[in-house]
Amino acid sequence: MSTNDIDRLIQLLAKLPGLGPRSARRASLHLIKRRDSLMTPLARALEAAAESIVPCGICGNLDTTDPCAVCADPRRDNSVICVVEEVADLWALERTASFKGRYHVLGGVLSPLDGVGPEDLNIDRLVGRAGSEEVKEIILATGATVDGQTTAHYVTDRLADCGVSISALAHGIPVGGELDYLDDGTLSAALKARRQV
Amino acid sequence: MSTNDIDRLIQLLAKLPGLGPRSARRASLHLIKRRDSLMTPLARALEAAAESIVPCGICGNLDTTDPCAVCADPRRDNSVICVVEEVADLWALERTASFKGRYHVLGGVLSPLDGVGPEDLNIDRLVGRAGSEEVKEIILATGATVDGQTTAHYVTDRLADCGVSISALAHGIPVGGELDYLDDGTLSAALKARRQV
Numbered sequence: 001m002s003t004n005d006i007d008r009l010i011q012l013l014a015k016l017p018g019l020g021p022r023s024a025r026r027a028s029l030h031l032i033k034r035r036d037s038l039m040t041p042l043a044r045a046l047e048a049a050a051e052s053i054v055p056c057g058i059c060g061n062l063d064t065t066d067p068c069a070v071c072a073d074p075r076r077d078n079s080v081i082c083v084v085e086e087v088a089d090l091w092a093l094e095r096t097a098s099f100k101g102r103y104h105v106l107g108g109v110l111s112p113l114d115g116v117g118p119e120d121l122n123i124d125r126l127v128g129r130a131g132s133e134e135v136k137e138i139i140l141a142t143g144a145t146v147d148g149q150t151t152a153h154y155v156t157d158r159l160a161d162c163g164v165s166i167s168a169l170a171h172g173i174p175v176g177g178e179l180d181y182l183d184d185g186t187l188s189a190a191l192k193a194r195r196q197v
Numbered sequence: 198m199s200t201n202d203i204d205r206l207i208q209l210l211a212k213l214p215g216l217g218p219r220s221a222r223r224a225s226l227h228l229i230k231r232r233d234s235l236m237t238p239l240a241r242a243l244e245a246a247a248e249s250i251v252p253c254g255i256c257g258n259l260d261t262t263d264p265c266a267v268c269a270d271p272r273r274d275n276s277v278i279c280v281v282e283e284v285a286d287l288w289a290l291e292r293t294a295s296f297k298g299r300y301h302v303l304g305g306v307l308s309p310l311d312g313v314g315p316e317d318l319n320i321d322r323l324v325g326r327a328g329s330e331e332v333k334e335i336i337l338a339t340g341a342t343v344d345g346q347t348t349a350h351y352v353t354d355r356l357a358d359c360g361v362s363i364s365a366l367a368h369g370i371p372v373g374g375e376l377d378y379l380d381d382g383t384l385s386a387a388l389k390a391r392r393q394v
Contacts, residue, residue: 005250012235016210017223019215019216027214028246030214031243031246039243042210048202048205049202050229053202053203064202086226
């Protein structure tokens, strides 16, 4: 049956989020069948990325350069910093192409149960950035979870003396969402934040 | 935002079965965070597997040796050959540890619509193996799909002159299955193949 090299590949693939042991087996067979078109290129891409990707010293984004492309872009607005939990959130916001300021990646959320305290997050550097003359507004874009909101509160407290305006993402009905399927919390938030038309 | 090396990694990961663009992004961030424990080992495992894995010249299984471990194992029963569609099916049967004969991987199913004819499958070599003195029984373990069953019929015809006994996997209720959730075809097959208790 499958021997060491295949087993090892399956074991490693099974550690990826979204792949279990069964789909890792399927993926490994898929790869073996496409040795030249997918398997070898993927091995090279992994190695290249492992070598070249570094965290940005300013915002915490991941990129092949430090500072990252967002921080290095002179056309972006220095007066607004959007605070996100993870790099994935930064990428999600970038895909919308609707934000042209800078970012700050916290690297997680406060979570006493998991032993994550303020000193584990990239907060001190945010306070430093917010203290700069240029920065006028900090947008808190942490998740609408208990931990995300707790983190947002904590960050707000820490930024109190910086003299910047602090805002947070709006709560409401997701675009394309049907009322029927929404949870009560979202519906009451949308009702509370209703706007004049 | 993400640049070439990351984009390329995401694109390649998204080609794996079970991963779409969104989960490929998640997987790539997961990998970048676990550079030494997962990313580099995965790159090496892919490269090692790409180099070492070969199809078995006898049965069509994939392994690091040719003949594969199953074909090379002297303790296995030479008198029974189990015919499967794909290597994944062989692995699935091996996991049950309930079959101790040899295998033969067809490499697919007959599918006129997709242009897959008998010459595209590993059938000639099966006929050759079935013609050997040692072989007494061929178990057809193709899928219970239209294409799988068509292929089983075709293989049966081709083996008619070999003088071997030909059998097929039983149809019936899956172990743990509830009648209520089963399709009509499976239920009638199970009824037809009922056995005395």
